[in-house]
Amino acid sequence: MKRAFPRVLDLGASHGPLLPHLCDGSFGVEELVQLDSCAAMLHRDADQPEHSPEGVAVHRVVWDEEALLLPPGAEEVAVEGYRGDLLKPGSFDCVISSLALCADPRLPCQLAPLLHN
Numbered sequence: 001m002k003r004a005f006p007r008v009l010d011l012g013a014s015h016g017p018l019l020p021h022l023c024d025g026s027f028g029v030e031e032l033v034q035l036d037s038c039a040a041m042l043h044r045d046a047d048q049p050e051h052s053p054e055g056v057a058v059h060r061v062v063w064d065e066e067a068l069l070l071p072p073g074a075e076e077v078a079v080e081g082y083r084g085d086l087l088k089p090g091s092f093d094c095v096i097s098s099l100a101l102c103a104d105p106r107l108p109c110q111l112a113p114l115l116h117n
Contacts (some may be wrong), residue, residue, distance in 0.1 A: 003028075004027065004028025004029075004093075005027050005028055005029055005093040005094035006028060006029065006030040006031065006093055007029075007030065007031045007033070007091065007092045007093050007094075008022060008027070008029050008031070008032050008033070008092060008093065008094045008095070008096065009033045009035060009091075009092045009094070009095045009096070010022070010032060010033065010034045010035065010096050010097070010098075011035055011095065011096065011097035012035070012036055012037075012097050012098065013034030013035060013036045013042060013060070013098075014036055014038075014041045014042070014098070015041050015042070015044040015045045016034055016042075016044075016045055016046075016051050017098065018096065018098055019032065019034070019050070019051055019053070019058065020050045020051070020053070022096075023053035023056045023058075024053075027094075029056055030055070030056060030057065031056065031057045031058075031059070032056055032057070032058050032059070033059045033061060033092075034058065034059065034060045034061065035061050035063045036060075036061075036062065036063070037062065037063065037064045038062075039062045042060045042061075042062060043060060046060060
């Protein structure tokens, strides 16, 4: 791949099955934000070597991936353990989701804010 994606958001990251593939050097990932509503799943494999890639900052954020919209008038949100630009327009070079949102009937509405990223 010729294009690099320095900041990547993984929506509904679960235990991080995509992390080793995203951070193998092929995509130019420098920072990966894994977002999931289940803290136990999100941190399940965090201590595994393949889930701590060298040269990539990995942030695991507990957040309801079905509630991506910012509060009205807000430009940033406070997320424990992460700086406030999580959903700020232009925050990410790539947004992925491994079928985490497939059961959400509001899927188009949920993905619309990400078009501005």
